[in-house]
Amino acid sequence: MSLSPSSRNEQWHQTFRFLKNWVAQFGKLPYQKSDHSFEKKLGRWVNHQKKNSGCEQWTEFVNQHVDLFLSPQEIWNKTLKQLETWFLKFGKRPSNTSNDLEERRIGGWMYAQQSNFKLKKAAMKEGDPRREQWAEFVERWADLFLSADEFWTKRFQQLKVWVARFNQRPSSIIGTPPSEQQLAMWMNIQQTLYNGKKSLMKEGAPRREQWSALMNQYADLFLSSDELWTKRFHQLKDWVARFNKRPSIAGTLGEQQLCAWMHNQQTLYNGKKGLMKEGDPRRVMWAGFLEQKSLTDFPVV
Secondary structure (H helix, E strand, O other): OOOOHHHHHHHHHHHHHHHHHHHHHHOOOOOOOOOOHHHHHHHHHHHHHHHHOOOHHHHHHHHHOHHHHOOHHHHHHHHHHHHHHHHHHHOOOOOOOOOOHHHHHHHHHHHHHHHHHHHOOHHHOOOOHHHHHHHHHHHHOHHHHOOHHHHHHHHHHHHHHHHHHHOOOOOOOEOEOHHHHHHHHHHHHHHHHHHHOOHHHOOOOHHHHHHHHHHHHOHHHHOOHHHHHHHHHHHHHHHHHHHOOOOOOOOOHHHHHHHHHHHHHHHHHHHOOHHHOOOOHHHHHHHHHHHHOOOOOOOOO
């Protein structure tokens, strides 16, 4: 016995309410192949509506929950675009272990694509257009898909080129270009690992030997903070003794660096901050330098 039109209409609205409650609770559509009878039945009803329903209420519901009605291809394309946006914004791969839920979601998806690509399964099986899309994407963002060894070697070469060109360490100070800051932070991490003989820099590791060779070649750039301060201090004393004037910000690059360092030390000395706080041996050394040759006794050039 078939239901009357009014009964069918009432049943439709009741099932529609079930669906809205389901989506509100779980944030997804019911699965028509679920092992749970209610979800399975509701999922089949949804699938039928997709194909046959054109009523205003259904259309409005679909428009309100567009993401739930995307095809697998559309979902894949959308997530790929989100991954590319992440690359553009942060310049690195998202982590699948991040505390940030969005980063963890995108990172997990990315690693799944990499795994599926190697195994040629799911969206990455032979013949699926998404496999070709992924291959093109990886080629476009090749630097972010390097292996750990490839990434280390690339960073190491970048550092070698940097110090050879500028004869100084890259800086992580705010205001320097992001690429320089990233290189500086990477260098600091490697030096910490080297000093602690840990991880990639443990005794006998090839990378430790490479790092040692770089340190020997550019010994001055790998001085400790105390060693670097003492070196700069003696350079300033020698400059003053030789030229009887302050180093100038308008001079050569080396003179400019010495001038900036001198002004920084004097500011710290006046404020009794940082290296120049009361009781620090470097404050005593600086005070002796000022007594021996006051910086106000010779012209500012």
